[in-house]
Amino acid sequence: METVASNPVEQGVVSHLFEKLIQPAKPQYVAKVGLVGIGLEEHFDWASIKKNYKVAQTNLQKALPEDFFQLSSSKGPLQTKEEMLDWLQSVEKEGIDALVIYQGSYIAGDLAATLARWLKQHAIPVLSWSHDEATGGRLVNNRLCGQNFLLNILSSSNVKYSWLFEHPESDRLSERVMPFAKAAYAKASMNQRMIGMIGGFRVPGFYDCELNEIALLERYGLIVDRVDFETIWKHGQKFKEEDIDEIREALLLHPLCKFNNVTPEQINKSIRLSLAVADFSRQQNYIGIGLKNWPELFDHYGIAGDGAGALIQDIGIPVADESDMGALLTMVVMNQVTLMESIPTLVDLSLIDNGNDRIGFWHCGGAPTKLINEETGFEVRNHSILENYSIESSMGMLLEFLQKTGPVTIAKYQYPDGARVFNFEGEILSSEMAFRGSYAEVKPEVYEAKDVLSAVLNNGCDHHWIIGRGHFLKELETLDHWLDVSQIDIPKNLDHLYGHSL
Structure with missing residues (x-):
């Protein structure tokens, strides 16, 4: 096997190998x-x-x-x-x-x-x-x-x-x-561009992950294309096993890779899925995709799809875990309004540190490798949430790491039609890994962490959030003006972590 030099993290650890195998991206809109x-x-x-x-x-x-x-x-x-x-x-x-x-x-x-x-x-x-x-x-x-x-x-x-x-x-x-x-x-x-929903639909029971398609087209100009997994797996058959082996080796031998407990078979399956979705997305000229990474990938294909989504994002295609259409909308908006510089990633709001004025954002392990904190590196792991049930039956591949520090903008266009948005700016600070997965601790700008949390819970906001790199709230607010999107207010100086529906 030909030796391949390690790719810099800011370019994505294996994106150079992906670009050799998949269709080139179409020119950007002017x-x-x-x-x-x-x-x-x-x-x-x-x-x-x-x-x-x-x-x-x-x-x-x-x-x-x-x-x-x-x-x-x-x-x-x-x-x-x-x-x-x-x-x-x-x-x-x-x-x-x-x-x-x-x-x-x-x-x-x-x-x-x-x-x-x-x-x-x-x-x-x-x-x-x-x-x-x-x-x-x-x-x-x-x-x-x-x-x-x-x-x-x-x-x-x-x-x-x-x-x-x-x-x-x-x-x-x-x-x-x-x-x-x-x-x-x-x-x-965004006008008349397609977003692909890989797996066809949101994951079961995640009601706030669905948006009204006509409302999405009417306000944002986006068209939803739903694709079943069988189509994607057949599309992925064209990729050679030796090329997939090369990508696996480059991933595991990268100097920032600190640990792996995923079988070669599951890693290769994940890479094949990633190549298939990336190539199909380029072919269809999708502006972003939602990936239904459970339960079908667990039950029928024997992998966890989060890491596959991470590698797709490294080539510039936003991927929303769990086929969250509102999250995907937010990622696409962030990508376009920053001229492709925001590197958006999906997270849950999973921790509040009131004493240190921080919010902990976490997800399983599907963030793009461009976001790896180089001081701590990354691990290739089986799914930590599946391990809560059984370590033996858990599967991969997931990419776990602390996200790099720096200024960020956090937003989510809300269920059911994307007509409201919750957003704020902050800074990812150095922290420990509070939970295994992809993790970042954010200190909000302007507001305190408890103010943000209270506003989220009082308004009953969607449960997924998108972190984008850099401060670009002014750009988002300008776009929201032109799209008639209303802002959800964040009241200041709430005294305690207690509240009521509005």
Whole structure:
């Protein structure tokens, strides 16, 4: 067998071997963003309006990552309703996913009304962008008042909007504009995309793991595709045993692998399942999958599927254990709104450390290996929950480890239709492994741990949660605005761990 160098954890411990065997990923979606400048030559400094628009155009182009965004701009600022309608109809033919309106100066009301009517007919995210101007002489642009006037007309027309007040040459422009851009990207890139439910349905009795499919399509644009296990196992027959052996050896011989008690047969079966699902998902162009990892995989195939799901996630496909559709929705949203940087993983809320203001998040062993804490490594194990019944009959493979430390965002779009979300930011801190599995202890930002727990229990929230890497609550809240998703409040300063339903 050819010796393979160990893959860095941040890339996934065996993802390089997977990529040699499965279909390549299709190109990422590129969102088209329209930029239009508006102003009024008759009463304001037209030369400065045109100059400032060019500066805005140049710097917005720099702020938008070219791998994910394409900017389509008006040649110059527009000032009549006829010019505005002509330009809007031209970009409509091209297709745009979002619109940025640069406020060059005060404007004519009929231009704003024409824009409002078009936006009413074309439900895309729109950002009104204005900034300060020179003081000490004549008011040459009056652009802030112009922005106020524009947004009054949009509001009066029941048109949703976002707004920004930031100079085009500000060092903070990218930081300020990207929450809107990322939200617009997520909304557009999810539209008419499929999520695969491998195993066809949620696990038995987990009622909060099902979402209304029509509601999911209506609000998020996502289509559910249900696939039975027999189809997946047949798909996996094409992978050679020697290739699977190579992956198993690379996994077990990785320098961070500290222990293994799973049989080679069960590891190979798990890897074959993982390859089959990954390849099938790439073939169908799924944006994420739910994996029904029990009871069929236990009863009919003799494995626990959590580790298989972990390896799939390492190649960038979100996997929700137990076919939790709301969890999968949350993972997909996190993935798209961070431009694929959040590495989302599913957890239970399993521990509250009130004294140290920490929440312990745990799941069996299906987190992507990209999240392994390198100081402690990982173990390849049989299922710890099955061991509660019988150590002898338990099976694998699961990947158990402490998750790496760092800033995180935690969220869950709620049963039954994803119309509400509970979310907050925090930090994964160093800890002991409170329970075997995949584990992380989080100190919440803004709130205390007991506040979070009380809000979860008082609201009767879903029992699964998604941890995403980094702080991106602003991006999520912007997307929620455009999708009409309501936020579940977290009241502060609750005195004790006791409460009531709301």
